[in-house]
Ligand SMILES: Nc1ncnc2c1ncn2[C@@H]1O[C@H](COP(=O)(O)OP(=O)(O)O)[C@@H](O)[C@H]1O
Ligand code: SF4
């Protein structure tokens with residue numbers, strides 16, 4: 204029978220945790236491969252700005268001790284892993300003494316909201332357009348209009364974002380150019396006015412992601428639909444005299460969407476990467492902007508923490524898609540037996 | 541050969557007239573079906589045989605209006621119970637499908653939608669032609685449910701009590717008015733009820749084929765066309781499924797066209813046989829006549845090449861159609877492979893000649909004016 208087998212769930216969970224472990228380890232190693240160390244770099248920058256920092260050597264030594272950078276590498280690694288398990292991501296040096304986890308927990312919901320909604324839109328629109336492109340009963344006009352809507356496909360999200368800001372934010376001035384909500388709100392609140400402001404501010408960044416992405420999904424879907432159209436069961440569906448619209452969604456889209464789901468799981472990493480840049484353009488209060496700040500300030504703790512959390516979130520999204528796959532494809536759990 | 545089978549009435553349910561179907565290719569049109577005509581009588585089983593590539597499936601798809609591009613119907617007429625199929629509008633055709641003509645497809649392995657349960661694929665065809673099954677309202681079912689629930693009896697096993705509870709609850713939540721009807725279909729084709737909720741990939745090849753048969757007769761169509769319905773199965777299952785097909789056909793009372801290339805298997809189940817060669821019907825006759833007295837040289841070759849377990853004989857038939865289907869030879873379509881061909885065969889296309897009752901053959905040898913040539917030719921063959 205279709206559905207989730209325990210074996211399948213266990214295997215996916217294993218892959219999930221393996222991904223996290225590899226990611227955490229890489230995040231630990233990479234900054235340590237670079238020459239110099241963050242404390243020295245920071246103090247050097249401070250002295251550049253102030254002209255002179257008193258007792259610079261002492262400060263560097265003290266902070267190194269404080270952050271445990273003098274311990275042997277394996278001790279640092281174990282402590283780092285132990286902290287991760289407790290979701291203790293350390294302190295952000297750039298915004299001392301805010302804990303990284305606090306900064307992340309403020310930014311993450313915005314990114315999840317933005318990317319989640321954008322994904323929902325481009326996946327739905329893309330697949331629907333693709334299906335309509337391939338369907339033999341689609342009106343001619345629609346088949347001409349859809350490809351025209353896909354002109355943004357394949358330009359980088361960064362450029363699309365800039366273009367949108369320029370046209371709608373600057374020239375037409377109908378959408379705000381930056382931030383996730385209006386500055387008159389001191390902090391998020393649960394009112395209609397606030398939600399309206401969030402939607403107003405989120406529209407352009409979401410569009411920047413949707414516009415450059417949905418064309419790929421439409422083309423992929425069209426390819427899948429054409430393949431499905433040649434299947435034996437489609438001839439039988441035609442012979443059965445089923446209603447055309449029913450055949451479209453129950454026989455064609457239902458089967459063509461399965462590989463699209465797999466493709467979505469695979470593309471989530473790229474998607475998140477692209478949205479980081481979009482956030483930076485719009486100065487959106489999400490993870491992208493936070494990472495950007497972290498990199499600009501050379502705050503290693505913050506870079507590590509934000510990267511790790513983004514990877515966890517992406518892996519989690521992949522896990523959810525993977526786990527929902529057997530529910531939509533009855534054949535898949537066989538493999539897990 | 542098989543015992544005399546009842547040939548049903550003389551009422552024509554399917555009348556194919558001068559049907560021609562081409563496939564457009566860059567090098568010119570492939571003539572897949574070339575001006576064929578035949579009739580199917582009520583309650584009858586007609587076999588359509590011929591080598592692969594001779595146009596059997598295309599004929600079937602032509603009748604069903606399912607010819608896939610680049611194929612197209614050049615001309616012809618297909619009447620089912622007096623309705624001209626080619627004149628139907630798109631929506632009329634949709635409604636006509638499966639009630640007038642149904643198909644048991646060639647590739648049963650892949651002919652079921654992999655993401656739909658067996659029941660849903662039968663339900664959808666019933667509901668799209670008969671409308672949504674008459675669902676009892678939830679309130680009615682709720683009152684039945686409330687009437688049925690009771691306290692456990694003293695000493696009653698808990699499992700039994702809970703089982704009954706669960707059944708009632710299922711009836712309340714998932715009322716399936718077509719279930720009994722589908723079970724009847726399953727029984728007719730020898731399928732166990734347990735496959736009702738299964739997906740196609742959970743069935744064996746024979747089971748899938750039976751599902752296709754059950755589906756094909758679900759609406760009691762006028763004509764059922766089975767296109768190599770058993771070819772993908774192993775030999776034993778082939779015979780059993782073919783037998784099932786005939787039984788169901790008799791039980792439900794439809795007319796049947798069985799397409800195949802296995803003359804032996806067809807002999808067991810059909811009343812009449814039409815032999816096709818390169819898009820043409822070269823001989824059509826009651827099954828006993830074809831086996832006892834094959835007339836067309838091609839039919840003779842086919843019958844001769846049925847393997848026999850009693851004797852070993854060299855195979856006379858050579859492989860495949862020899863001419864280019866875009867550019868058929870002049871005159872008789874078979875003349876390039878025919879052992880009896882003479883000049884006249886290249887000049888004129890042989891007409892359908894009625895040799896005896898219901899027995900037609902398209903070969904010049906059976907023209908009265910060439911009678912002498914025929915006797916000589918057949919005598920030579922008999923002597924060799
Ligand atoms: N899509 C197609 N394009 C071109 N020729 C085709 C196509 N489909 C079938 N044909 C040709 O039509 C002829 C009849 O094919 P078909 O009806 O499938 O034969 P059968 O069912 O008897 O094996 C063959 O010569 C085949 O090559
Ligand atoms: S018409 Fe001529 S070529 Fe054709 S089958 Fe008869 S004898 Fe052979």
Ligand SMILES: [Mg+2]
Pocket residue numbers: 596597598646768
């Ligand atoms: Mg065929």
